[in-house]
Amino acid sequence: MKTALLAFAATLLASTPLQAQDRPAMxxxxxxxxxxxxxxxxxPDGRATVYGVTTTDxxxxxxxxxxxxxxxxxxxxxxxxxxxxxxxNSAAFGQDGMLYFLASGxxxxxxxxxxxxWRASVAPDGQVSRLEQVTQxxxxxxxxxxxxxxxxxxxxxxxxxxCSDFDCGGRPTAAPEVGEARVYDIADxxxxxxxxxxTPGEMSRxxxxxxxxxxxxxxxxxxxxxxxxxxxxTPTRPFGGSEDxxxxxxxxxxxxxxxxxxxxxxxxxxxxxxxxxxxxxxPRNLTExxxxxxxxxxxxxxxxxxxxxxxxxxGYESDRQVIQLRDLRSGQVRALTQGFDRSxxxxxxxxxxxxxxxxxxxxxxxxxxxxxxxxxxxxxxDLLPGNEAHLGNVTPxxxxxxLFTRDSIAAPAELYLSDARQARQLTRVASxxxxxxxxxxxxxxxxxxxxxxxxxGQITKPEGVTERLxxxxxxxxxxxxxxxxxxxTRWNPRVLASQGYAVIxxxxxxxxxxxQDFVDAINRDWGGKPLEDLQKGLAAALALDPQxxxxxxxxxxxxxxxxxxxWIAGRWPDRFDCLVNHNGLFDTRAFYYATEExxxxxxxxxxxxxxxxxxxxxxxxxxxVTQWRTPMLVVIGERDFRVxxxxxxGAYTALTxxxxxxxxxxxxxxxxxxxxAANSLRWHNEVFAWLDRWLKRGGxxx
Numbered sequence: 001m002k003t004a005l006l007a008f009a010a011t012l013l014a015s016t017p018l019q020a021q022d023r024p025a026m027x028x029x030x031x032x033x034x035x036x037x038x039x040x041x042x043x044p045d046g047r048a049t050v051y052g053v054t055t056t057d058x059x060x061x062x063x064x065x066x067x068x069x070x071x072x073x074x075x076x077x078x079x080x081x082x083x084x085x086x087x088x089n090s091a092a093f094g095q096d097g098m099l100y101f102l103a104s105g106x107x108x109x110x111x112x113x114x115x116x117x118w119r120a121s122v123a124p125d126g127q128v129s130r131l132e133q134v135t136q137x138x139x140x141x142x143x144x145x146x147x148x149x150x151x152x153x154x155x156x157x158x159x160x161x162x163c164s165d166f167d168c169g170g171r172p173t174a175a176p177e178v179g180e181a182r183v184y185d186i187a188d189x190x191x192x193x194x195x196x197x198x199t200p201g202e203m204s205r206x207x208x209x210x211x212x213x214x215x216x217x218x219x220x221x222x223x224x225x226x227x228x229x230x231x232x233x234t235p236t237r238p239f240g241g242s243e244d245x246x247x248x249x250x251x252x253x254x255x256x257x258x259x260x261x262x263x264x265x266x267x268x269x270x271x272x273x274x275x276x277x278x279x280x281x282x283p284r285n286l287t288e289x290x291x292x293x294x295x296x297x298x299x300x301x302x303x304x305x306x307x308x309x310x311x312x313x314x315g316y317e318s319d320r321q322v323i324q325l326r327d328l329r330s331g332q333v334r335a336l337t338q339g340f341d342r343s344x345x346x347x348x349x350x351x352x353x354x355x356x357x358x359x360x361x362x363x364x365x366x367x368x369x370x371x372x373x374x375x376x377x378x379x380x381x382d383l384l385p386g387n388e389a390h391l392g393n394v395t396p397x398x399x400x401x402x403l404f405t406r407d408s409i410a411a412p413a414e415l416y417l418s419d420a421r422q423a424r425q426l427t428r429v430a431s432x433x434x435x436x437x438x439x440x441x442x443x444x445x446x447x448x449x450x451x452x453x454x455x456x457g458q459i460t461k462p463e464g465v466t467e468r469l470x471x472x473x474x475x476x477x478x479x480x481x482x483x484x485x486x487x488x489t490r491w492n493p494r495v496l497a498s499q500g501y502a503v504i505x506x507x508x509x510x511x512x513x514x515x516q517d518f519v520d521a522i523n524r525d526w527g528g529k530p531l532e533d534l535q536k537g538l539a540a541a542l543a544l545d546p547q548x549x550x551x552x553x554x555x556x557x558x559x560x561x562x563x564x565x566x567w568i569a570g571r572w573p574d575r576f577d578c579l580v581n582h583n584g585l586f587d588t589r590a591f592y593y594a595t596e597e598x599x600x601x602x603x604x605x606x607x608x609x610x611x612x613x614x615x616x617x618x619x620x621x622x623x624x625v626t627q628w629r630t631p632m633l634v635v636i637g638e639r640d641f642r643v644x645x646x647x648x649x650g651a652y653t654a655l656t657x658x659x660x661x662x663x664x665x666x667x668x669x670x671x672x673x674x675x676x677a678a679n680s681l682r683w684h685n686e687v688f689a690w691l692d693r694w695l696k697r698g699g700x701x702x
Contacts, residue, residue, distance in 0.1 A: 021438040021464055026498040028684030030437060031489065032677050033058050037405060037413045037429045038065065039393050044095050046397045047072055050082060050122070051415065052091065053429050061677035067091060069126050070426060072403065072417060079427065080126035085118070090242075094119070094146040098214070100134065102144070108136035115140040117155065119214055135209075135216050138167045142204070143235065143242055146211075147251040152278075153216060154223075154245055154254060156206040156235065158199075162227045166207040166220045189265035193596050194238035195639040195671035204233040206245060206256060208278055223256055223274070225282035232258035236271060243296055249303030253277050255286075257295055266598045269293045269317050273308055286326065292319060296346070302353040304328060305373065307336075309344060315599045318480035320516040321345065323358060325373055336376045341515040344369075350396045357381075357396050361513030363456055364444055364484045366390045368404065383416070383423045387444075390486035407487035409442045409460055409494055410434075439463040440497045442485065447540035450509055450529035453518070457506040457537045458483065459545055460493040465500075468549040470695040472496060473538055473576075474505040475557030475564045479530065479604075480519050482511045490673055490680070491558065499688055500696070502548040506537030524606050526560075527567045527619040534564070535572065552695045556580030556687070558635075559643060559672065563621065566651055569632060570624025578694035580687055582635040583643045583672055586650040587622040589613070594644045625654040631661035633690040635683065637670035663690065 038052030049072060052065045067088065068079035084091075084101060091101040098119045105116030117134040135141060135155065145154040159168055184191040188200045207220035224230045234256045235244040244257040259271045271293040274283040287294040292311040299306050306326040311319035320343045323336040337344065342360040349356060356371040362380070367388045369378045381402075383391065389408035396402055402423070407413040412430045416423040425431075441463040449455030461469055474493065476483040483493070483505035493503040507514070509529040510522025521529055542550040555576050557565050562584015569579060585591050592601045592609045605619075606612040617623060632655055636648035648664070655662035665686050667679050674683045 021462070023436060023438040025462065025500075026437045026440075026495050028495060028681055028688065029058065030433070031492055031495045031684070032056060032061070032681050034412055034433060034489075035430050036489070037415065037427065040395070040403060040405070040415055041092050042072075042395050042397065042403060043093050044097055048124070049403060049415070050091055050093070050099060051427075052089070056677050061681070063677060065089065069122055069124070070415070071124065072397070072401075075424070077426075080124075082122055082126045083128045084120070085131075088118075090143060092144075092146065092242075094150050095148050096150040097121070098130075098150075100144065100146055102141060105133045105136065107138040109138055111138065114138075115142070117141055117144045117153065117216075132214050134211070134214060143245075145242055145245050145247060145254075147247050148249065149251045151211050152208055152251060153211050154206050154208045154247070155220075156204055156245070158202050158204050160201050161203050161205070161224075161231050162201065163205075164222065164227075166209075187263050189261045189263060190237075190596060192641050194641055195637075196238070196641075203231065203261065204235055204237060204240075206234050206254070208254065208276075221276075221278050221280050223254055223276040223278075223283060224258070225276070225280070229282040230258060230260070230274065230285075232261045234258045246297045246299055248275075249299055249301065255297035255299065255306065256283075257297065266596060267315065267602060269311070269315055269599050271295055273297045273306075292316070293321075294324075295321075298347040298349065298356075299328075300349050300353040301351055304353065307347050307349070307356055307373075309347065310335075316603045317597075317600060318478070318512070318519055319343075320519075323347065323356065323371060334376075336371060336373065337378055339376065340378045342369075342378075343512065343516070343519075346392070346394060348394055348396055350400075351398055355396075357394050357402065359391055359394060361482060361484060363513055364458060364482070364507070365513075366392070366484065366486065368394050368402065381418075383418045385422070387485055390484065408485050409458070409487065410440065412487040412489075438498065440494050442493070443545070444485075445540060445544055447536055449533040449536050453509070453521075455507060455509070455533050455537060456514075457504060457541065458485065458493075459502055459504055459541055459548070460497045461502040461545075461547070462497055462500065466547075467500075468547055469500060469502040470552035470554070470691075471538070471542070471548050471550055472501045472503045472691070473534065473553065473555040474503050475534065475555060475561035476505065476507075476511070477557065477559030477561045478512075479510045479522050479526070479560035479563075480512055481560075482507050482513050484513060490675075495684070499691070501691070502541075502545070504538060504541045504548075506534050508533035508537070523604055524615055525619075526563070526604065527571065530564065531567065531571065534568075552577060554578040554580065554691055554695055556582070557584065558582035559584065562643070562648075565632070566621035567619070567624075569630055570621055570627040573627045573629050576630050578690060579630050579632040580635070580690060581632055581648070581651055583637060583640050583645075583648060584651070585621070585643055586647040586654070588616045588620045589622075590650070591643065591647060592616065594646070596641045622650065622654070625658060628654060628658045628660050631694055633663045633665065633687065635665045635674075635686075636667070637672060637674065638666065638668045639671040642672045 033056040036054040040049045040051040054065045067082040070079040071077040085103045088103045100119045104113045120128045121130040142157045206223040209216040209220045210218040246255045272287045276283040291314040309321040344358045344360045346359045394404040402418040405413040415427040442460045562581040565581040636645040
């Protein structure tokens with residue numbers, strides 16, 4: 001691929017350490033053990049917030065979470081530790097001012113402790129009093145939501161659909177079944193999802209119980225009604241949580257999200273918003289007219305409105321999410337942001353019920369917008385000077401204030417409070433740790449991509465060094481996604497750049513944050529415009545920054561990014577010194593027949609394999625393996641059901657057949673992502689060693 005002279009020169013250059021910096025470079029250990037800010041919750045009077053901080057022991061890599069209380073008035077407040085029980089999680093304030101949370105507790109009937117709902121009074125100094133166990137179920141509680149008046153509690157867990165009782169067990173059988181087999185019927189819908197084999201007839205279900213003096217008292221009412229009505233998961237699987245369950249303003253009804261579980265479920269994106277009046281009857285489907293996804297029910301504080309997000313095209317999981325506004329008196333619905341070409345991802349009401357605060361990706365940032373419910377006008381708030389990067393967990397407070405988190409490529413999330421638009425940082429969960437490490441610099445750039453369209457990218461590299469840096473082409477997954485200016489605990493540009501690389505990411509056609517037409521442009525064109533954008537984007541970055549050594553380059557990606565790595569191996573085979581393919585699609589035909597969410601390939605490839613086999617084969621990496629000659633590291637998780645791990649085995653076999661240097665990294669307990677602390681550390685060390693083998697030593701095997 002290169003002359004011996006170039007390889008020798010690259011070896012000499014790589015063997016020289018980076019120019020000394022006054023602080024150590026960030027390591028994989030730093031990333032894995034960096035403190036992580038949890039979701040903040042605000043007291044009913046708006047005077048304080050409670051948040052969790054998760055830390056990782058550098059010796060045994062075990063993780064634990066500590067909670068803190070922080071006053072929101074004044075400028076000099078310091079957080080104080082809240083003495084919650086070990087393992088406490090999912091904290092939320094009730095309107096009574098008590099802090100509710102999940103922690104281990106004993107059932108009323110005795111036996112092993114399981115996750116229960118607790119509550120406690122938290123003083124301004126963090127001291128806890130009136131610690132009470134709210135539930136005493138025999139079964140573990142997965143999540144909860146407290147009614148506004150504090151007189152009811154919604155709890156959820158997985159249990160059979162025909163159970164009318166939260167503590168109901170499995171179905172009785174006439175005789176025990178022989179063997180360990182799982183048995184499924186087409187009518188059951190999903191047989192496995194994300195990383196879990198499902199139990200037929202078992203759903204995530206919500207029950208509402210009366211609360212008397214802070215304790216569950218009385219029978220529970222299932223939101224999904226009697227058996228034979230709605231059958232579906234709430235919260236939705238695999239990623240749904242408390243955002244799928246919302247109490248009505250008066251506490252006499254619950255809005256929730258569910259999708260009918262039947263034979264069509266693996267092909268359906270038809271999530272609906274339902275309303276239960278808590279009388280034990282069948283819930284009402286409020287969004288039945290829309291056969292695409294409806295999510296995030298968000299009632300207004302005055303009880304007049306229900307805001308939610310809706311897509312328009314059935315079967316498309318990456319359609320634009322438009323804010324809808326339902327008048328709860330008349331039932332009329334308005335598409336509030338139909339004329340604003342961005343896809344919103346969060347919703348929150350201002351206390352006066354006159355505006356919604358929502359976040360949406362916009363180019364490489366995720367800023368907050370204020371939406372006037374009378375006109376639908378969306379105003380970008382510009383809460384921080386310069387690039388806002390990634391804002392999240394936005395909570396409107398009285399007086400026009402906003403509490404939110406902000407993270408970026410440079411640093412993980414911290415908590416901020418805006419007053420008169422501009423915001424100040426409240427926490428330093430990871431800031432001091434980050435400040436001890438050598439900095440990186442991220443530069444944004446744009447270029448004319450496929451069809452002359454403006455395409456954006458970023459270059460992240462160690463700051464203050466003069467040596468030429470090998471290039472890493474970072475390829476995001478999705479494919480409808482973005483490597484935007486945000487922190488990641490998995491694919492982190494900062495930690496990779498800190499090893500002495502220039503990390504180049506390109507938001508190719510199909511990326512989010514540039515309008516829906518740009519997102520849709522990848523449809524049925526997986527290997528076309530995106531590859532052209534990556535080729536032109538890499539060339540643009542090299543022309544823009546002469547410090548980047550384009551003669552030493554590696555491409556790496558996961559999911560669709562891994563697909564593109566496999567595609568590059570056969571369609572751009574002489575450009576890179578090495579490749580990293582993490583859970584990437586290798587054979588589109590086999591993928592279609594093995595993935596669990598069938599709506600995804602059916603939309604992106606124009607139907608099933610038999611309906612459009614020509615298109616599947618047109619963009620199929622397996623058809624070009626005879627062109628493979630670039631060394632590749634293949635990473636797979638055995639619990640990945642989205643891109644089954646056999647796809648990675650196929651790529652590894654192709655490397656063997658073509659006598660191409662390869663390495664296979666297998667995680668038996670991981671899914672589509674690598675989440676465990678020890679596994680994450682191993683992943684990074686393996687990837688760094690692979691890059692060092694082919695880039696810093698000039699491409700010679702060691």
